[in-house]
Amino acid sequence: MTAIINISLKNGVLDSQGKAVHHALDSLHFENVEDVRVGRQVVMKLSQTDEAKAREEVTQMCEDLLANTVIEDYEIEIVK
């Protein structure tokens, strides 16, 4: 089982990297971009076969280490 975790800054926390990328896209004349957020993706292989348990475990990993919940949100996708 694989877990894909996307971590990004919370709404309301200024994403300087997203803003810089947005400016760079503007300078390349990609004019339809309304907002850019830059995040981090963690992909892990798990030996756990129970999806609910895997999700629970990965949630704990996010809370304990992978995300800083003061400034970041995370989304977990479990793929079989």
Place this chain on the structure above:
Amino acid sequence: MKVGIVQFPGTNCEYDTQYAFEKLGAETSILWHQETSVADDLDLIVIAGGFSYGDYLRSGAIASKSPIMKAVKAHAESGKKVLGICNGFQVLTETHMLPGALKRNEHLHFISKHHHLKVANNDNKFLSKFENADVVNIPIAHHDGNFFIDADGLKELYANDQVLLQYCDENGDVTNPNGSVDSIAGICNKEKNVFGLMPHPERAMEEILGSADGIKMLEGLM
């Protein structure tokens, strides 16, 4: 006065910090991050600056989970002092021993230069040698020094006199080099025994190197 200085893989200010505290007359030791306990007679633990674990994941995140941090927490909970400088400040926010978080600098640059700081509150050991609104000149050297805290957290910081230092110009007018909320450069915990700041007082110990303003700061902890 006994000072322990924590060393993680990637720490690079531990020997400057050792020099600074020995100059002030302290007995110092380096504490390796795998240690699970620290000596009972340590008065102060300093988490020195650098790039622990190469800033992987987030600055200070991996270091905050290392064995020694449990001992550092226990040391603080017994009422003894902890100081985090630069990466050490990041480690202290990651362990939640200090509130808030340090984000990437607003303009994404690594900033390395002398910067003026204003004493926001001297009602604590660390800044006890200063008057409020005193201006000091201390080097900063960081990529992730953009202090963030939400509105409620900020209110609480001010209510409890936890805001220690703000970035300013030489006249004491507040400026903002890195995007920090309210230009905050350093804070302490509610109990006022855990201190964190992005600037490097240990690099401001000799006039010949540009500033000796760090002496008065670190002396407060002695």
